[in-house]
Amino acid sequence: MDKILEYSMKCPVCGNRFTVSDYLYEAPYIGKLLLSSGICGNCGYKWSDVRLAESRGPRRITYTVEKPDDLNALVIRSSSAKLMIPELGVEITPGYIAQGYITTVEGIIIDVYEKAEFICKNSNTASNNCRKKLEELKKALNASIRFTVVIEDPIGVSTIVSSRAKEEPLERSEKDY
Incomplete structure (x- = not known):
C-alpha cells in the first residue's frame, strides 16, 4: 500500500x-x-x-438477492453514493460527513437492522410498523425474501463485486447539479 x-x-x-x-x-x-x-x-x-x-462516470449498480449466498457479495460504496433497497424502504443518502465503506450485502442489512432496532427501542411508542420493519429485515438477513440493492454514484467509484451485478450509466437531471 x-x-x-x-x-x-x-x-x-x-x-x-x-x-x-x-x-x-x-x-x-x-x-x-x-x-x-x-x-x-x-x-x-x-x-x-x-x-x-x-471513475467510470455516473453509474447505477443493481443487484438482486435471491438466495443466502447472494448476501456475501462485496459492496464498495463511496461517500458520494446513494444506496437503496426499495423492497425494504431503505435509503442511505450521502451527507456532509458521509464516509465510504467496504462491506457485504449482509453487512448492510445488519447495519440497517441495528439502527432500526435502536430507533424502535428508544422511541416513545413501540409501534407495530417498527416491529414489522424489523421482521422484514430479519427475513432479508436470511435471504428468505427477494430484494434489490441499488447504488447510484454520481462519480462512478462504487461497485458490487458479483457477476450478477448490473451496471448502467446514471442519467443526471439539471436539478442534480
Missing part, C-alpha cells in the same frame, strides 16, 4: 484541524482503491473513506 497524499481536514465534531492520509491499494478482483484515514487529536473523531481509484 502506497501513501500518495496527506492533507488537513476540519473536524466535523470539534472544529480542530487534523491530518488525513490517502493510500493507493491494489485489491484482488476489485482493482485500485483509494483509502483515506485520519484521527482528530483533539476529540478522537475517526475519518475513513474508501472508493475505487478510477
